[in-house]
Amino acid sequence: MSNDEVQSLRAEVARLTRQVAALEDAQQVRRVQFAYGYYMDKGLYQEVVDLFAEDGEVRFMGGIFRGKHRGVSRLYLDRFRTTFTHGRNAPAYGFMLEHLQLQDIIDVAPDRSSARGRFRCFMQAGSHTSKADRVGALPLQWWEAGVYENTYVRQEGIWRIQVLNYCLSWQAEYERGWAHSKPHAGPFFEKTYPEDPGGPDEILAQRPAFWPQTAVVPFHFPHPVTGRPHE
Amino acid sequence: MSNDEVQSLRAEVARLTRQVAALEDAQQVRRVQFAYGYYMDKGLYQEVVDLFAEDGEVRFMGGIFRGKHRGVSRLYLDRFRTTFTHGRNAPAYGFMLEHLQLQDIIDVAPDRSSARGRFRCFMQAGSHTSKADRVGALPLQWWEAGVYENTYVRQEGIWRIQVLNYCLSWQAEYERGWAHSKPHAGPFFEKTYPEDPGGPDEILAQRPAFWPQTAVVPFHFPHPVTGRPHE
Amino acid sequence: MSNDEVQSLRAEVARLTRQVAALEDAQQVRRVQFAYGYYMDKGLYQEVVDLFAEDGEVRFMGGIFRGKHRGVSRLYLDRFRTTFTHGRNAPAYGFMLEHLQLQDIIDVAPDRSSARGRFRCFMQAGSHTSKADRVGALPLQWWEAGVYENTYVRQEGIWRIQVLNYCLSWQAEYERGWAHSKPHAGPFFEKTYPEDPGGPDEILAQRPAFWPQTAVVPFHFPHPVTGRPHE
Numbered sequence: 001m002s003n004d005e006v007q008s009l010r011a012e013v014a015r016l017t018r019q020v021a022a023l024e025d026a027q028q029v030r031r032v033q034f035a036y037g038y039y040m041d042k043g044l045y046q047e048v049v050d051l052f053a054e055d056g057e058v059r060f061m062g063g064i065f066r067g068k069h070r071g072v073s074r075l076y077l078d079r080f081r082t083t084f085t086h087g088r089n090a091p092a093y094g095f096m097l098e099h100l101q102l103q104d105i106i107d108v109a110p111d112r113s114s115a116r117g118r119f120r121c122f123m124q125a126g127s128h129t130s131k132a133d134r135v136g137a138l139p140l141q142w143w144e145a146g147v148y149e150n151t152y153v154r155q156e157g158i159w160r161i162q163v164l165n166y167c168l169s170w171q172a173e174y175e176r177g178w179a180h181s182k183p184h185a186g187p188f189f190e191k192t193y194p195e196d197p198g199g200p201d202e203i204l205a206q207r208p209a210f211w212p213q214t215a216v217v218p219f220h221f222p223h224p225v226t227g228r229p230h231e
Numbered sequence: 232m233s234n235d236e237v238q239s240l241r242a243e244v245a246r247l248t249r250q251v252a253a254l255e256d257a258q259q260v261r262r263v264q265f266a267y268g269y270y271m272d273k274g275l276y277q278e279v280v281d282l283f284a285e286d287g288e289v290r291f292m293g294g295i296f297r298g299k300h301r302g303v304s305r306l307y308l309d310r311f312r313t314t315f316t317h318g319r320n321a322p323a324y325g326f327m328l329e330h331l332q333l334q335d336i337i338d339v340a341p342d343r344s345s346a347r348g349r350f351r352c353f354m355q356a357g358s359h360t361s362k363a364d365r366v367g368a369l370p371l372q373w374w375e376a377g378v379y380e381n382t383y384v385r386q387e388g389i390w391r392i393q394v395l396n397y398c399l400s401w402q403a404e405y406e407r408g409w410a411h412s413k414p415h416a417g418p419f420f421e422k423t424y425p426e427d428p429g430g431p432d433e434i435l436a437q438r439p440a441f442w443p444q445t446a447v448v449p450f451h452f453p454h455p456v457t458g459r460p461h462e
Numbered sequence: 463m464s465n466d467e468v469q470s471l472r473a474e475v476a477r478l479t480r481q482v483a484a485l486e487d488a489q490q491v492r493r494v495q496f497a498y499g500y501y502m503d504k505g506l507y508q509e510v511v512d513l514f515a516e517d518g519e520v521r522f523m524g525g526i527f528r529g530k531h532r533g534v535s536r537l538y539l540d541r542f543r544t545t546f547t548h549g550r551n552a553p554a555y556g557f558m559l560e561h562l563q564l565q566d567i568i569d570v571a572p573d574r575s576s577a578r579g580r581f582r583c584f585m586q587a588g589s590h591t592s593k594a595d596r597v598g599a600l601p602l603q604w605w606e607a608g609v610y611e612n613t614y615v616r617q618e619g620i621w622r623i624q625v626l627n628y629c630l631s632w633q634a635e636y637e638r639g640w641a642h643s644k645p646h647a648g649p650f651f652e653k654t655y656p657e658d659p660g661g662p663d664e665i666l667a668q669r670p671a672f673w674p675q676t677a678v679v680p681f682h683f684p685h686p687v688t689g690r691p692h693e
Contacts, residue, residue, distance in 0.1 A: 031336055
């Protein structure tokens, strides 16, 4: 075996190692996001928070929640867990919040330290009529759909959520459907923490579009054929 | 090329071979489960049974159906095919049983002989009003959702279903939605085969939770970030 | 290192290279199809057309649209964009056409020049009541489901859609559900272009089955366990 042949074989193995790592990384990112969906279904809010990096954040309903142990915990533990499952880290009788996760497009950075992922969420949510302690502010039963454009980081070899950016597209009461959604009904955050004890650290200057308004959630990836970035 | 270098290159290639096999295995498991969904849509019950290992089993509605040619065939061929498509291995006019399969989290054992897979199913089901021979026991039209925690085995290089464990989460009549599902309405099996000719080989001691009750379907995988098993 | 050992290592690396390429190809095909869904959601019809090969085609509602710059553009740009978004390549106020893409089964040809993919589409569509310029021919709000059996080609290293074959399974008005879909209501194409300015280049001799009729969309892949092709 000549030196050139050795070099060539080594280069091929190095290239394969990079390719396989990228495929595995994308699978791990999918796993993190799909687990997020399964946890959200069942009130496992501590498990949700544990998916985040220390300096992770959530963008939700026009607010930014910063820091795993501050803003992210405030949203999932103080706000959702208190409201939806009465402070228990478990599913509540007669409360539904199904988070179907699908249609992943994932791009891992060449240095394997970060990744971007677009996912879709399709939700079935609400309360059963036999539930005594219904959450007053919520519709009895509703459909919801949205798109995530998230960022993930790899730390100590483990993929975590850096930014969960949930862009709600529409909500519709089960009884009436999306043709009759109340316009401009989005429950956007108005006040920051601590004025709102479960509020965000920052209010986004521009509120996201909400059905019947429509807007494109910016794509992190270029067009797969032309290679052009989206406007 | 020194002996050490040769050893190192060989080890890298061996590692890559294992990694690539695991990625391919996971894709094959997905294919088996996704094909299951497409077959269930269309009354292709023989094709469903053919996805199982010889000693495969189904856990469904509080019963266990054992053996590809015994319990599994009894459920899909004797029970479903007879009831839903009048014994024909084909879709029936005006009968719908859409089985959307999504949100896969798959773990292949290091020895490649078995795998675990969590999937979600979201269903649209029912009969068209123009269908003369409707199935009396079924609602006219309904939504259904559930989670699978399945086991797969690799035999002769081919992945098969070892245990299909379908954990139904909720059903809802189209007209009324999940806020109004009849409580405790789950059609659980009461009798075993042969007393019930299409019944299971065993009744589970504990009945699964059924909406408006809620329960976590145990996770086969540990938390993706903390690595802790779920309770 | 003996010559035999060198040969064996080279063969292993060559095999790994093929396997990894097939895994990457399947991911690229998924990306193309998933991007299709995101673009269709939002009236990005030019981006949809750009996913096709030059001689690509669409099979839709009993018609064949041939050629990226002819039939495919006629369908997406002249017909859909004009009708749905008033000629703007952007989402329209109060118009919904959500294209959830899932359940992919992808097979890449050994020479990597082409691939087949089966996907499922689940749609939420319609107009908000506050929208002044509703599309008269469409229901106010509806569910839709279908299966794609598509072909993709790889040209200049880039995967493109060769044949988008959308097999609509059912539509249902939101208010009434699929038990009450109007039978034989499929909006099949009756005339070809140019007699129908947005019509297909060819009408399929046999119209596809449409709910409450049911039919199996032929599978491009053999049964994953028995290896038998489907009838």
